[in-house]
């Protein structure tokens with residue numbers, strides 16, 4: 001059996017590890033579009049607050065999972081699924097084209113929802129969402145690079161992630177306004 005998993009977050013990595021343990025003869029290929037696998041969102045605000053290390057939020061490298069027999073391909077994005085013919089279109093440097101599967105697991109996670117706020121763009125250098133490892137490292141790098149001149153942080157949304165980030169920005173020495 002050839003099992004293909006799309007997405008190297010908690011769901012994709014957990015599934016692949018458990019499946020491979022139970023079915024060592026089967027081939028497991030996992031495609032992750034970013035550079036990171038096994039990112040843990042939960043402790044991330046405390047990593048941004050400098051209370052945890054990078055290794056506390058990245059629970060393994062692609063190589064760690066390759067050693068467990070999972071064929072992890074980072075920088076590979078699945079752009080199309082043909083369910084009838086059981087094939088995927090993959091865009092990556094190693095695999096770039098159509099590959100087949102016997103069973104498919106879609107573990108692509110979720111995106112942050114940003115309502116229709118005038119002027120918002122994903123490319124503003126000091127405006128962030130937080131739902132992926134890449135966002136976490138972008139926020140952390142921005143804080144590290146600009147710390148002396150930063151004064152105020154605004155957090156939009158007072159759910160648990162908003163509250164944890166408000167706490168994290170306070171620990172970074174910023175004045176925080178939380179808007180709900």
Ligand SMILES: Cc1cc2nc3c(=O)[nH]c(=O)nc-3n(C[C@H](O)[C@H](O)[C@H](O)COP(=O)(O)OP(=O)(O)OC[C@H]3O[C@@H](n4cnc5c(N)ncnc54)[C@H](O)[C@@H]3O)c2cc1C
Nearest residue numbers: 007008009010011031032033041042077078108109110131
């Ligand atoms: C700040 C924060 C704090 C949190 N705290 C808690 C908590 O305390 N308790 C709790 O239970 N949960 C918490 N969560 C939620 C938890 O982190 C998520 O539920 C979990 O990470 C979801 O894992 P996932 O594998 O489903 O998705 P994701 O982690 O989103 O992983 C999906 C992966 O799929 C990849 N991908 C997407 N599309 C493609 C494609 N077409 N091709 C290839 N790859 C693709 C993405 O790059 C991503 O790496 C928190 C989340 C955040 C952001």
